[in-house]
Amino acid sequence: MSLFGDGLEAAVQKAFTRPAPKTAPAQMRYLVRKMKGTKAVAQLLRISQRTVERYVKNQIRKPRPELAARLEREVKKRWQPQIRAKARQRAATTGGIVIDTRARLGYSAPIGSTDDARIRHLTIALPPQHAARLFDAQEAGAGDQQLQQIAADALREVYFQDGGRRAGSLEEVRFTDIEHLEFDL
Numbered sequence: 001m002s003l004f005g006d007g008l009e010a011a012v013q014k015a016f017t018r019p020a021p022k023t024a025p026a027q028m029r030y031l032v033r034k035m036k037g038t039k040a041v042a043q044l045l046r047i048s049q050r051t052v053e054r055y056v057k058n059q060i061r062k063p064r065p066e067l068a069a070r071l072e073r074e075v076k077k078r079w080q081p082q083i084r085a086k087a088r089q090r091a092a093t094t095g096g097i098v099i100d101t102r103a104r105l106g107y108s109a110p111i112g113s114t115d116d117a118r119i120r121h122l123t124i125a126l127p128p129q130h131a132a133r134l135f136d137a138q139e140a141g142a143g144d145q146q147l148q149q150i151a152a153d154a155l156r157e158v159y160f161q162d163g164g165r166r167a168g169s170l171e172e173v174r175f176t177d178i179e180h181l182e183f184d185l
Contacts, residue, residue, distance in 0.1 A: 003181055004147035008138055011097065011183035013076060015087035020072075020079040024063045027075045028055035034078050045070055091185045092132035098125050098184040099151060104177035107160070117174050122159060130154035131185075148175055 021027045031041045032052065042049040047067065054060045063071060091097050099122070106117030133150050142150075152175035160166075160173060 002144045002147075003178060004134075004144050004151065005138055007181050007183045008134060008147075009076075011185050012084050012087050013079075015083055015185060016080050017083055018080070020075050023061065024068065024071060025055050025058045025061060027071050028052060030075055031071075031078070032056055044074060087185055088135045091128065092135055093128055095131070095185060096126050096128045097131035097134065098123065099155070100180070100182045100184070101178065102180040103175055105155065105159075105173065105175055107156075107173050117176075119177070119179070121180075122155070124155065124159055126154045126158055130158070148178075151175060 021030050028041065031044070032038055035041050035044065038049050038052040038056070042052045045052070045067065051060070055063075102119065102121040104117050105120045105122070130150075133154070134147060137146055137150055152173045155175065156173040
């Protein structure tokens, strides 16, 4: 499970204008329509083509828990692509992104300094350029480590350096021990 990737996806999914299909047969029919055939859906979900056909015809209604999770994830990944693209575009150009996290944040500082690494709960609005970097990296297939580093750089600039008004020599912010992470557009 990708903490940062899933968090960005969840933020984009909040922009959906209609709910995604809820039942397994409806989800399966949506995927078959989207992927233009039962064979592609069967390969995607790692089940037989016959099983996909039975879901489409409403002969099977309740998938196993692991299949239900895969099915829901794949449907949400493809649901309302234009709305998803507009939400990302808006965040990357005008709106920015809000990060709400409880994690160990800080940088190398003398012991007793207020900026020594400690658990902090922050809710920070990041400017559009940082949202753009996060979404671009996610689309390029960046892993959680890279996304975490981009978020740490953004927090360094916005929170610790306050847009260049303080801590000018600060080079690296540590962003570890993440207890909670949520994004909002």
